[in-house]
Amino acid sequence: MxxxxxxxxxxxxxxxxxxxxxxxxxxxxxxxxxxxxxxxxxxxxxxxxxxxxxxxxxxxxxxxxxxxxxxxxxxxxxxxxxxxxxxxxxxxxxxxxxxxxxxxxxxxxxxxxxxxxxxxxxxxxxxxxxxxxxxxxxxxxxxxxxxxxxxxxxxxxxxxxxxxxxxxxxxxxxxxxxxxxxxxxxxxxxxxxxxxxxxxxxxxxxxxxxxxxxxxxxxxxxxxxxxxxxxxxxxxxxxxxxxxxxxxxxxxxxxxxxxxxxxxxxxxxxxxxxxxLSPSFQMKIIKGYFKDLINSPKDEAYIKVILKDKEPVLNPLERLKTVFPNLLILEYEDKKTETLPFGGNFTEEIFLENKKLELNEKELFKKFYKYIEEKEVEEKLFEVFKKCLKELNENLEGVKQWR
Ligand SMILES: [Mn+2]
Known part of the structure; x- marks a missing residue:
């Protein structure tokens, strides 16, 4: 039987x-x-x-x-x-x-x-x-x-x-x-x-x-x-x-x-x-640094990515989906990285550096923009920032006077 x-x-x-x-x-x-x-x-x-x-x-x-x-x-x-x-x-x-x-x-x-x-x-x-x-x-x-x-x-x-x-x-x-x-x-x-x-x-x-x-x-x-x-x-x-x-x-x-x-x-x-029996779909765990993974060959499997990066990466899931269209979940190897607010380390570094260099807000913004976008800020956008900064400072002045 x-x-x-x-x-x-x-x-x-x-x-x-x-x-x-x-x-x-x-x-x-x-x-x-x-x-x-x-x-x-x-x-x-x-x-x-x-x-x-x-x-x-x-x-x-x-x-x-x-x-x-x-x-x-x-x-x-x-x-x-x-x-x-x-x-x-x-x-x-x-x-x-x-x-x-x-x-x-x-x-x-x-x-x-x-x-x-x-x-x-x-x-x-x-x-x-x-x-x-x-x-x-x-x-x-x-x-x-x-x-x-x-x-x-x-x-x-x-x-x-x-x-x-x-x-x-x-x-x-x-x-x-x-x-x-x-x-x-x-x-x-x-x-x-x-x-x-x-x-x-x-x-x-x-x-x-x-x-x-x-x-x-x-x-x-x-x-x-x-x-x-x-x-x-x-x-x-x-x-x-x-x-x-x-x-x-x-x-x-x-x-x-x-x-x-x-x-x-x-x-x-x-x-x-x-x-x-071979399954009708593939599942994979891929571990690596963001900069390497984003340049790896396209893979259609269902994927879990474990990032080895110590610093948080901006929008890693959306960006890695261009390489792994079926990316389902993303984690950091170091669980502490996951809980850091994005740019947590960066702002702290810049703050200390700023103390040394005494950068003004405009230079600080340029530096931050370059870190995130990996390019120089365009003039038009920078004008908008300057306008917002001016308004903010005026408002702060107003608050000070009122106090
Ligand atoms: Mn069961």
Missing amino acids: KILHTSDWHLGKNIFGKKLIDEQAVFFEKTFFTLIKEIKPDILLITGDITDKPNPDFETLKLFSEILFWLSKENVPCIFILGNHDSKRITLFKEFLKQNQIFMIDNLFYFKNPLEWKDEKGEKVYFYVLPYLHLYELKENIEIFWKNEKKNLSDFFAKKLQLLLRDLIELLLELIRDTIKKPAIALGHFAIEKGIFTGEEISFKFMGMEEVFPLELFENFDYLFLGHLHRLQKLFSKVFYSGSILPYSFEESVYEKGVWLFEIKNGLLIKYEPIY
Whole structure:
């Protein structure tokens, strides 16, 4: 049985104000769909964070519906589960989609009754599906789906002063412990100990699942295919994160993106292979002095510039955009430079120098203008300055007399 595992699509994601929806559409059309046609998986798993926001905009929903349409047209069975960025808005049509073997999972039904999946050769697995839910939803779900259990749930809840996510997860695992069918594959959206965070895994919901669970909690499962951590990784010998499908931060863009291809034979995972996919856009961090960067060759990638200059540069973002049209963010290497008001050092220097040279205001202005504009002030402009200076001095005189 061939299983393709992907996660954290974050459809509709913006980075520093740049919408990525077009790039995401290109990626699915050119890269992702081609891969699916090539691999022909028996099932495709998407373990949460399908959209970037719980209330996705129209463009995002449109792209998502196009992806769903393609998958159903190509008869690719899939399991989608909710992540911490998703909401039930995207599972609204789940009953229709189920008829095309697209399972959109937003409750614990398939955690209690695992989703049995069989391929043409009779190979069989059981998916225990644990979507990301609010703490109260999780509690509600346990009460609904296990209401006929012998164990007294209300006793359990009454005993707890404060309900923690960890308690509910432990309870859930306890509730299904004796009924687990093999091979048992858990699908979820949470962090496991030793997992590498990228810093992109921020929670959109109040009760964040920022808890990191020990592996031993899940010892009854044979494999865990998970979402949430954005780097593609394998932990211990049975936990797999496919990571985000595209690079979503500058710092992470150096790591390869992709999906996991699993092969199950006689109930065992006989193959796990990361398939790396090239993103539909490039992200780069460029570090250097302004004078060098402004003379570098044109680069269309999404860029973050880190300026090494010790002195603040005038309008660096706008000026560097002539070289890097997709420059999204600019920082100074020395954080102190960033907070200096522009010309902070300059004015101080000039002030001290002026004390020595006793420059008058007119000469001082000429010097300042040359520093900023890198050319001599034109006569016309200088006349305007002189006029303003005269008015200012007259006003100051007026104030003095009035006092
Ligand atoms: Mn995510």
